[in-house]
Every structure is written in structure tokens, then in C-alpha cells.
Amino acid sequence: MATPVSIEVWNPNGKYRVVSTKPMPGTRWIRLLTDQDCRVEICTQRKTILSVDDILALIGDKCDGVIGQLTEDWGEVLFSGLSRAGGRAFSNMAVGYNNVDVNAATKYGVAVGNTPGVLTETTAELAASLSLSASRRIVEADEFMRAGLYDGWLPHLFVGNLLKGQTVGVIGAGRIGSAYARMMVEGFKMNLIYYDLYQATRLEKFVTAYGEFLKASGEAPVTWRRASTMEEVLREADVISLHPVLDKTTYHLVNKERLSMMKKEAILVNCSRGPVIDEAALVEHLKENPMFRVGLDVFEEEPYMKPGLADMKNAIVVPHIASASKWTREGMATLAALNVLGKIKGYPVWSDPNRVEPFLNENSPPPAACPSIVNAKALGLTASKL
Ligand SMILES: NC(=O)C1=CN([C@@H]2O[C@H](COP(=O)(O)OP(=O)(O)OC[C@H]3O[C@@H](n4cnc5c(N)ncnc54)[C@H](O)[C@@H]3O)[C@@H](O)[C@H]2O)C=CC1
Numbered sequence: 054m055a056t057p058v059s060i061e062v063w064n065p066n067g068k069y070r071v072v073s074t075k076p077m078p079g080t081r082w083i084r085l086l087t088d089q090d091c092r093v094e095i096c097t098q099r100k101t102i103l104s105v106d107d108i109l110a111l112i113g114d115k116c117d118g119v120i121g122q123l124t125e126d127w128g129e130v131l132f133s134g135l136s137r138a139g140g141r142a143f144s145n146m147a148v149g150y151n152n153v154d155v156n157a158a159t160k161y162g163v164a165v166g167n168t169p170g171v172l173t174e175t176t177a178e179l180a181a182s183l184s185l186s187a188s189r190r191i192v193e194a195d196e197f198m199r200a201g202l203y204d205g206w207l208p209h210l211f212v213g214n215l216l217k218g219q220t221v222g223v224i225g226a227g228r229i230g231s232a233y234a235r236m237m238v239e240g241f242k243m244n245l246i247y248y249d250l251y252q253a254t255r256l257e258k259f260v261t262a263y264g265e266f267l268k269a270s271g272e273a274p275v276t277w278r279r280a281s282t283m284e285e286v287l288r289e290a291d292v293i294s295l296h297p298v299l300d301k302t303t304y305h306l307v308n309k310e311r312l313s314m315m316k317k318e319a320i321l322v323n324c325s326r327g328p329v330i331d332e333a334a335l336v337e338h339l340k341e342n343p344m345f346r347v348g349l350d351v352f353e354e355e356p357y358m359k360p361g362l363a364d365m366k367n368a369i370v371v372p373h374i375a376s377a378s379k380w381t382r383e384g385m386a387t388l389a390a391l392n393v394l395g396k397i398k399g400y401p402v403w404s405d406p407n408r409v410e411p412f413l414n415e416n417s418p419p420p421a422a423c424p425s426i427v428n429a430k431a432l433g434l435t436a437s438k439l
């Protein structure tokens with residue numbers, strides 16, 4: 054059993070004990086907790102992914118709430134341990150919570166918080182960056198340059214794909230998928246095809262209005278279409294970006310058969326969760342189709358890559374950094390801390406988790422509410438009237 058040893062303590066005499074399994078960016082989140090009588094304990098152990106045993110040791114005998122990370126396995130064992138220690142508050146420092154067994158949390162009366170909204174644009178920007186890097190072969194060209202191989206301009210050197218006028222496909226047009234779609238449509242004048250279980254009405258209105266604006270300016274209008282199947286998107290789009298949640302319905306959503314439906318020169322981007330793609334099948338597809346390119350921020354078995362992926366020139370791989378802007382990471386820490394604080398204090402749950410700005414304003418105290426609790430209904434928590 055690995056026991057965390059190094060802990061940083063803030064406000065040692067605080068009434069409520071709140072544990073963070075990792076140091077998080079910024080200091081506002083610490084101040085917000087200590088100002089409200091919390092003793093904050095931050096695990097500073099040099100071990101990237103804490104085990105269940107490590108976290109149980111951190112929770113100890115008395116713990117009111119925990120801020121955890123998406124790399125941790127929050128299931129029956131941890132929620133029963135937290136409950137035994139008197140804790141009823143947990144928040145992931147992430148919008149995705151596929152690492153959390155929400156039913157187990159609910160069984161033990163523990164609220165599960167997440168951090169929507171504050172990372173929407175940041176994550177969409179990384180998906181857009183990967184789309185551009187893949188289409189214009191930026192990483193390959195950079196490596197070529199640094200290797201001293203450039204000996205003059207050539208007509209065929211690193212020829213890639215033009216985005217303008219092509220079709221961008223979005224699978225999962227929620228907050229991040231819609232933000233990415235707007236960037237690609239407005240920035241590069243791409244047409245949109247999307248697939249989601251729900252209609253993305255605001256996104257459709259945006260593309261319609263932008264299309265009308267372009268037409269009025271004498272340019273070709275952009276268009277949109279909501280596909281009735283995911284396969285339509287795969288067949289028609291030139292660039293496809295994946296933005297669904299990870300659950301049973303999206304596990305290996307992109308598999309061998311579906312990869313084979315895509316255009317030979319298509320670009321596939323994944324900034325959602327690794328298991329949405331069958332990564333072994335993807336490696337084979339990349340080998341067989343050298344003009345097919347991928348931009349991956351997430352991997353099926355993080356932190357590992359499937360054998361062969363790292364050798365593929367037509368793959369760009371980055372280490373799960375899509376939400377990594379300073380503002381966003383500090384905001385995520387703040388929202389996670391306020392979820393835990395709000396539950397400890399008995400505050401109601403914020404009515405709209407997509408409108409979290411009031412919690413992020415450094416110049417005014419945050420609303421007395423939990424920003425986003427995913428099992429609020431199941432726990433019968435009151436909704437805020439603010
Ligand atoms: N790489 C990174 O650092 C980050 C990854 N993420 C991932 O992105 C995910 C999405 O985040 P948001 O856009 O904020 O969530 P969201 O809930 O606004 O959007 C998810 C969308 O997926 C759709 N969806 C669910 N099942 C589907 C299916 N079977 N087929 C097609 N669409 C389906 C939903 O209807 C929804 O519109 C998170 O759950 C997280 O896993 C989020 C932030 C950063």
C-alpha cells in the first residue's frame with residue numbers, strides 16, 4: 054500500500070477538512086476555502102497518478118470533502134471511505150467524469166461536482182490547433198527543419214490540405230463541439246456536418262447567420278447539416294473532430310469499420326476521451342493510409358500509446374493538454390473548490406452550469422451556490438434561485 058507522505062496544509066485550525074489530491078493552479082481556490090473555515094490539505098507527493106489506496110490514506114478518518122483528478126478511480130471503495138470519514142462532497146477538477154462512479158457516490162450520499170464551461174473555448178482551440186497542424190503538416194515540417202534537411206523551396210515540399218470550402222464534421226456538438234465548429238466555420242469558411250443525440254440549435258443559427266453575411270458580401274455562403282447517423286459525418290467530412298462524453302454508447306465509437314468509411318485524406322481529431330477511438334485499429338489505419346492524418350490529445354490507456362502510434366508520421370500526439378491555459382486551469386480549480394465548499398456549507402446548486410462566469414470573477418465574492426453537481430437531482434439537492 055502506497056501511502057502519500059508529503060502534504061501541504063493551509064489554515065490548520067479550520068473546522069472543515071478539505072483534501073486536494075493534487076496541487077492545482079492559482080491560489081484563489083485555496084483562499085476561497087480557507088476564508089470559509091476550511092483546513093486545506095494538498096497532496097504534494099511526486100507521483101502523477103494516485104492509487105485508490107493512496108487516496109484512502111489521504112482521506113483518513115475525518116474528511117469533509119475531496120477535490121480529485123480525472124486520472125483517479127473514484128468508485129465504491131473511495132466513496133464508501135469518504136462517507137466513513139464523514140465526507141459528503143467530491144469534485145473532479147474536470148468537466149468529464151467518466152472516472153467517477155456516480156451511482157456509487159449517490160449511494161453514499163456524496164455530491165459529485167465537475168467544472169463545465171470554463172474550459173470550452175480552451176479545449177476547442179486545441180482541437181482547432183490539431184486540425185490545422187494536421188492539415189498543414191506542421192509537426193513533420195518542424196522536425197524536418199530542425200534535422201537540417203531543408204535545402205530550398207520545392208513545389209512538392211510538405212503539401213497539405215486547404216480547409217476553406219471543405220467540410221468539417223463534429224461528433225458530439227455540445228459545449229466544446231459547438232465552440233470548435235464555430236471556430237472552423239467562421240475562421241476557415243468550412244461547411245458543417247454534425248452528429249449529436251440532440252439538435253444544436255444555437256450552432257445551426259450561428260452558421261445560418263454567418264452564411265447569410267458571406268452571401269451578402271458576395272462570397273460563397275457556408276452551410277450546415279445535422280446528420281441522422283454518425284456514418285454520414287464520417288463519409289462526408291474532410292476534417293472530423295470528436296467531442297462526445299465517454300460512456301457505454303461512445304466507447305470505440307470510431308472503430309476499424311468506421312475508419313474505413315472515412316475519406317483517404319481525411320483528418321481525425323480527438324480531444325474528448327481516448328477510448329472513443331479503437332486506438333489499435335487507428336494505428337493500422339494510419340499505416341495503410343499515409344495521407345490520412347490524426348491529431349490526438351487523449352489516448353485509450355493513458356499515459357500509454359498503443360504500439361506503433363509514436364512511429365507514425367501522420368499522427369500528431371500531445372499529452373492531454375486541451376484545457377491547459379492558465380485562465381482555464383485556475384478557473385477549473387476554483388469551480389472544483391466551490392463545488393466542495395458549497396456542499397459542505399449546504400448551499401443550493403447553481404441553476405445553469407453553462408453560465409459559470411459569476412464564480413470566476415476575481416473582484417467579487419462568488420455566489421453562495423455549488424457551480425455544478427452532476428447528481429444533484431438524485432440527491433434531492435435544492436436548485437439555486439440566483
Ligand atoms: N482533452 C481534454 O482535455 C478535455 C476533454 N473533455 C472531454 O470532452 C467532453 C465533452 O465536454 P463538453 O462539450 O463540455 O460536454 P457536453 O455535455 O456539453 O457535450 C457532449 C455532447 O456529446 C453528446 N453525445 C453524448 N453521447 C453521444 C453519442 N453517442 N453520439 C454523439 N453525441 C453524443 C451529447 O449529446 C452532448 O451534446 C467531456 O465529457 C470530456 O470527456 C473536456 C474538456 C477537456
Ligand SMILES: O=C(O)C(=O)CO
Nearest residue numbers: 146147148149172376
Ligand atoms: O475537463 C476534462 O474533462 C479534461 O479532460 C481536462 O480538462
